[in-house]
Amino acid sequence: MDASMIFAQFMSGLSRGMMLFLIASGLSLIFGVMNILNFAHAALWLVGAYFCYTFWYLMQGTALGLWLSIILAAIALAAVGWIIEVVLIRRVYNRELSEQLLLTYALVLVIDDLIKIVWGVEDKLIERPPVVADPVFIFGAPLDSYFVFVIIVGFGVAIGLWWFLKKTRYGHIIRASVYSREMVSALGIPIPRIYTGVFAMGIFIAGLAGAIQAPVGSITLGMDMAVIIQAFCVVVIGGLGSLLGTFVASLVVGEVYAFSILFWPEGALVLIFIVTALVLIIRPWGLFGTPVRT
Amino acid sequence: MKIKVTIIACMLIVLGGWVYASSSVAAEPYNLGVDLAITGTGALYCKDGVDAIKLAVGEINAKGGFMGKHPVKLFIRDSHTKPDIAVREAKDLILRDKVRTILGTYSSACAVAIKPVCKEYKVLHIPAISNSEGITLTHFSPYTYQVVPNSYMQAKAVVLGVAELAKKKGWTNYITIASDYEWGRSTQQNTVELLKKFAPNLKLKKEFWPRLGETQFTSYITAIMAQKPDFVIGSVASKDNVAWMKQAKAYGFFDKIPYPGSLISVSELILQAKTLTRGLIGLCRAPFFAHLDVPMMANFVKNFRAKYNRYPSDWAVMEYDAVYALKQGIDKAGSIDSDKVKDALKGATIDTTRGKLFFRKIDNQLSCSSYIGVVSDDPKYPFPIYHDLVEVKGPDSWRPEAEILDARSKEK
Numbered sequence: 225m226d227a228s229m230i231f232a233q234f235m236s237g238l239s240r241g242m243m244l245f246l247i248a249s250g251l252s253l254i255f256g257v258m259n260i261l262n263f264a265h266a267a268l269w270l271v272g273a274y275f276c277y278t279f280w281y282l283m284q285g286t287a288l289g290l291w292l293s294i295i296l297a298a299i300a301l302a303a304v305g306w307i308i309e310v311v312l313i314r315r316v317y318n319r320e321l322s323e324q325l326l327l328t329y330a331l332v333l334v335i336d337d338l339i340k341i342v343w344g345v346e347d348k349l350i351e352r353p354p355v356v357a358d359p360v361f362i363f364g365a366p367l368d369s370y371f372v373f374v375i376i377v378g379f380g381v382a383i384g385l386w387w388f389l390k391k392t393r394y395g396h397i398i399r400a401s402v403y404s405r406e407m408v409s410a411l412g413i414p415i416p417r418i419y420t421g422v423f424a425m426g427i428f429i430a431g432l433a434g435a436i437q438a439p440v441g442s443i444t445l446g447m448d449m450a451v452i453i454q455a456f457c458v459v460v461i462g463g464l465g466s467l468l469g470t471f472v473a474s475l476v477v478g479e480v481y482a483f484s485i486l487f488w489p490e491g492a493l494v495l496i497f498i499v500t501a502l503v504l505i506i507r508p509w510g511l512f513g514t515p516v517r518t
Numbered sequence: 519m520k521i522k523v524t525i526i527a528c529m530l531i532v533l534g535g536w537v538y539a540s541s542s543v544a545a546e547p548y549n550l551g552v553d554l555a556i557t558g559t560g561a562l563y564c565k566d567g568v569d570a571i572k573l574a575v576g577e578i579n580a581k582g583g584f585m586g587k588h589p590v591k592l593f594i595r596d597s598h599t600k601p602d603i604a605v606r607e608a609k610d611l612i613l614r615d616k617v618r619t620i621l622g623t624y625s626s627a628c629a630v631a632i633k634p635v636c637k638e639y640k641v642l643h644i645p646a647i648s649n650s651e652g653i654t655l656t657h658f659s660p661y662t663y664q665v666v667p668n669s670y671m672q673a674k675a676v677v678l679g680v681a682e683l684a685k686k687k688g689w690t691n692y693i694t695i696a697s698d699y700e701w702g703r704s705t706q707q708n709t710v711e712l713l714k715k716f717a718p719n720l721k722l723k724k725e726f727w728p729r730l731g732e733t734q735f736t737s738y739i740t741a742i743m744a745q746k747p748d749f750v751i752g753s754v755a756s757k758d759n760v761a762w763m764k765q766a767k768a769y770g771f772f773d774k775i776p777y778p779g780s781l782i783s784v785s786e787l788i789l790q791a792k793t794l795t796r797g798l799i800g801l802c803r804a805p806f807f808a809h810l811d812v813p814m815m816a817n818f819v820k821n822f823r824a825k826y827n828r829y830p831s832d833w834a835v836m837e838y839d840a841v842y843a844l845k846q847g848i849d850k851a852g853s854i855d856s857d858k859v860k861d862a863l864k865g866a867t868i869d870t871t872r873g874k875l876f877f878r879k880i881d882n883q884l885s886c887s888s889y890i891g892v893v894s895d896d897p898k899y900p901f902p903i904y905h906d907l908v909e910v911k912g913p914d915s916w917r918p919e920a921e922i923l924d925a926r927s928k929e930k
Contacts, residue, residue: 229744236736243734340557347562347757349789352768357793359770366743368768371736441733441761442789445557446598450731482737486744489726492737 232365233486234479239371241478242378246433247451248458248470249381250426256465257402257422260313260324264331266452268427272301272434273443274339277348280438290353290439297435298428305427309420317419332448339445347442356439374436381429382471389467398422402465457500463513472511545587548854550575550844551617552592553607553632554647558599559731560624562757562785563647563833568594569826570818570834571621574841577821584848593617597628599730604628605635612639618856619644621840625730625755626650626669626701633659642856644844646836649803650704654881655922656929661860663882665840665870667803669701670917673708675888675910676751676779676801681717683778683799689748691721695738695762696753698727705753723747732758735765743771752780760789767795779890784831784903787893791901798893800904804835804872805889807903814842815871829899839870843884875912880919885912 251265279293279300286292308331316324356370389395401408401418409415437447458477462469477496484492509515552571554564575590583589593615597604604623611617612635619642623629629648636643637659644663645653651670654662667675683689694710696702706725713720723745726738742750754762759781766772772795782800806829809815818838822830830838846869848854851862867876868884875885891904 229740232740233737233744236740239736240734336557345556345561346565347760347789349760351792357768359768366740366769368736368739368765370768437733441764442562442757444559444561444757446559446561446731447733450729450733482740485726485737486741489724489738489741493729 228364231363232367233482235362235365235367235375236371237479237482238475239368239374239478240481241475242375243433243437244454244458244477245378245471245474246374246381246429246436248455248462248474249385249467250429250433251455252459252462252465252467252470253385253429254423254426255459256467257398258313258317258419260317260423261321261328261464262313262426263325263328263452264308264335265328265426265430266448266455267332267335268301268305269430269434269437269451270443270445270448271304271335271339272297272431273438273447274343274348274434275300275431276435276438277343277350277443280350287353290350294432294435294438297438298431301431301434302424302428305430306420306424308427309423313423314416314419336445345445347444348438349442350439352439370439377432377436378474381432382467385467394421454496457496459510460500461503461510463510465514466510466512469510469512545585546854547591548584548588548848549591549593549615549617550841551608551611551615551620551641552594553597553604553611553620553622553628554594555599555624555628556594556596558597559756559758560597560599560647562760562789563783563831564624566785566831566834567624567647567837570822570830570838571841573818573822573825574838578841578845584845584854585852588848588854597623599625599628601625601627601631605631608632608635612636612641617641618854619844619859621646621837621844623648625699626653626704627699629653630700633657633662636661640856642844642847642860644840646840647833648701650700651708651917652700652704654883655917656925658881658926660864660882661856663843663863663877663884665843665884665886666836667886667888667912667915668883669705670708671883671886671910671912671915672781672801672803672888673705674712674915675890677709677712677716678910678915679799679890679908680713680749680751680778681720683776684717684720684749687748687776689776690719691723691747692749692751693724693726693742693745693747694722694751694753695726695728695742697730697732697755697758699730699755701755702727702730702753706751709751709753728754728758728762730755730758733761735762736769738762739766739769739771743769743774747775749776749778752777754780759786763790763795764793767793772798782893783833784829785833787903788829788831788901794893794902796893796895796902799890800893802832802889802891802904804832804839804886805891805904805907806830806835806871807899808889808907808909809872812871812873814869818871829901835871839872839884842870843868878916880922883912883916885916887911888915 275297276293279296283289359366360369458473462473484495595607624647626648629645646665649666649668651668696706778799779801783802847859847863851858865879887909891907894905896903
C-alpha cells in the first residue's frame with residue numbers, strides 16, 4: 225500500500241468529517257446558545273436536500289444551477305427555521321429536556337409526512353455539473369472533486385462561525401446570552417430575537433449541509449435517521465454546545481471511520497460508538513464541553 | 519287446481535330469482551395485503567412494485583376479480599424497510615384487514631421476519647423483491663412462494679460469468695463490497711462459496727460491509743483502490759447502490775478496477791441514465807426488454823407506460839407476476855381458500871411476463887432467470903439497457919436439492 229493511497233484515505237476521512245461537521249455544527253450551536261436539543265435537526269437537513277433538488281430542477285441546464293440551488297436551499301430552510309422557532313420552539317425554552325425532545329421528535333414525524341406530500345416517496349437524483357464529475361489527483365491520490373468542495377465549505381463554515389461568534393458584536397451578544405440571559409436582557413437586548421436568529425442560523429447550516437449532501441447520492445426519505453445518530457455521536461464526543469469540540473470530533477469520527485475501513489472494515493461503526501461511550505464514561509461533558517451549565 | 523299452479527309458478531319465480539341473484543352478485547371480496555417499503559432504503563424499488571400491483575389488480579377487477587367473482591381489495595402498508603415494522607404491519611394486515619395473501623417484501627430481513635407470521639396464520643406470502651435464499655432454503659414455510667431469482671441463483675449467474683472472465687484475463691484476486699444485512703450477506707456468501715468451486719485459483723483479499731443506508735462511500739472506495747484488487751464484486755442495495763455507483767464513478771473507480779456482475783436493475787439504468795458508466799457488466803433480475811416477445815410482457819409494458827408514463831423496473835415486473843401467480847393458483851384451486859391455493863401452486867407451471875415458469879416443489883422457488891449484460895445505450899430507449907444479454911435459467915442456477923435437504927437437516 226503506497227503513501228498516496230494512505231493520503232487518499234485521509235482525504236476521504238476529512239471529507240466525511242466535514243460533512244458531519246456541517247450537520248452537527250448547527251445542532252451544537254442551537255444547543256450551546258439556546259439549551260434546546262433539536263431532534264428534528266436531521267429531518268430539517270433532509271428538507272434542505274429536497275429544497276436543493278427543487279431549485280436545481282427549476283434551474284436545470286444553467287451553468288450555476290447546482291451552486292445557486294445550494295445557497296437558495298440553505299436560505300429557504302433558514303426561513304423555515306425562523307418560523308419554527310417563533311411558532312413552536314419559543315414555547316419550550318423553560319421546559320424539561322424530555323418535553324423539548326418530545327416536541328422536536330413530533331416535528332420529525334410532521335416533516336416526514338410533509339416531505340411525502342410535497343415531494344412524494346420516489347428518490348430524487350441531482351446530476352453533478354461537469355466541473356465536479358471527474359476525480360482530481362492530489363499528490364497522486366484520487367479524490368472525488370465534489371468532496372474538495374465539501375472540505376472547503378466545511379472549513380469555511382468553521383472559520384465563519386468562529387469569526388462571527390468571536391469578532392462581531394452580534395456574536396458577543398450571543399455568547400453573553402449563553403452565560404446570563406438576565407444580564408443581556410437587562411441591557412435592553414431582546415433575548416427572544418437573539419434566539420430566533422441563532423435558531424435560524426443553525427437551521428441555515430443544516431440546510432446548507434443537506435443541500436451539499438443532495439448530489440452525493442440520491443435523496444430519499446429516511447436518510448435523516450441514519451445521519452442523526454452520527455451527528456449526535458459527534459456532539460457528544462466534542463461536547464454539547466462547543467463548536468470547537470464539534471469540529472475536532474467531526475474530524476476524529478471521519479478519520480477513525482476512514483482508517484478503520486482500511487484496516488478493520490468490520491469494526492468501522494463500532495469504533496465510533498466505542499469512542500462515544502468512552503467519552504461519555506470518562507468525560508460526560510465531552511472533549512471541549514463544560515461540566516455544568518445553568 | 520288453478521291455485522296450485524299459481525302457487526307452484528310463484529315458487530318457481532322466487533326460486534329462480536334467488537338463484538339468479540346469488541349467481542350475479544359478487545362473492546366475498548379477496549383482501550390482498552402488500553407489505554412493502556414505501557419509505558426508507560427500499561423506497562426506490564418498492565414504488566414501482568406497488569404501482570405494478572395496482573395495475574394487475576385493476577386488470578383483474580375489471581374482469582370481476584379472482585375467478586371472475588371475488589373483487590380484489592388492496593391493503594397497502596409501509597414497512598419502512600424495518601423488519602420489526604414489517605412484522606407489525608403483517609400482523610395487522612392479517613388480524614384486522616383479514617388478508618389472505620401478503621405480497622412484498624423489501625428487504626430480505628423483512629421477508630424472513632414475516633415468513634413465520636404468515637405460516638402461523640396460514641396466509642400466503644409471495645416475496646417478489648427481497649431474494650435472500652434464506653427465505654425458502656431453511657425454516658421452510660409451505661405458504662411462502664418466491665417469484666424472484668434468489669440470492670444463490672443470482673450469485674451463481676455472476677460466478678459463471680466471472681469465472682470465465684478470470685480465466686481469460688488472468689485475474690487472481692478480488693474484493694467484495696456488500697450491504698450489511700440479510701440480502702447482502704447472503705449474496706456475498708453464496709458468491710464467495712461458488713467462486714471457490716468454479717474458480718478455485720481466485721483469492722478473496724478483503725470484504726467490505728457498508729451498513730444499509732450508507733450515504734458516503736468515499737472511504738470504502740479509497741480503501742478498495744488501495745488494495746489494488748484484480749476485480750471487485752458488489753452487492754449494494756437500492757438507493758445505497760445509486761450513491762455507491764455515483765461516488766465510485768467520480769473517483770474513476772470503474773476505469774481502474776473491473777466491477778463485473780453487480781446488481782444494476784432497470785431502476786438504476788433509468789435513474790442514472792446520464793451518469794452510469796457504459797460498458798459495465800451488470801446483473802439484473804427481470805428486465806422487461808429481455809422478454810418483449812412474450813405477449814404478457816408486451817401488454818404489461820404497454821399498460822404500465824400508459825398508466826404511469828414510465829418504463830417498468832425489474833421490481834414492477836416481479837410484483838406484477840406475483841399477483842398473476844396468485845390468480846393462477848386461485849384459478850387452479852377453484853377456491854380462494856389459502857390452504858387450497860397453496861396446494862395448487864405447489865409445483866405449478868404458471869404464465870408470467872417472463873414466459874412459462876414453474877415453482878420447484880422442494881422450496882417453492884419460481885424457475886425464473888437471472889440476466890447479465892453490458893450497460894449500453896440503445897436508440898429505442900431514453901436510458902441505457904443491457905446488450906449482449908445472457909439469460910441464466912433458473913434450473914441452471916438454483917441450489918441442488920440435495921444441498922437444500924442437507925441445509926434443512928442441520929436446522930435447529
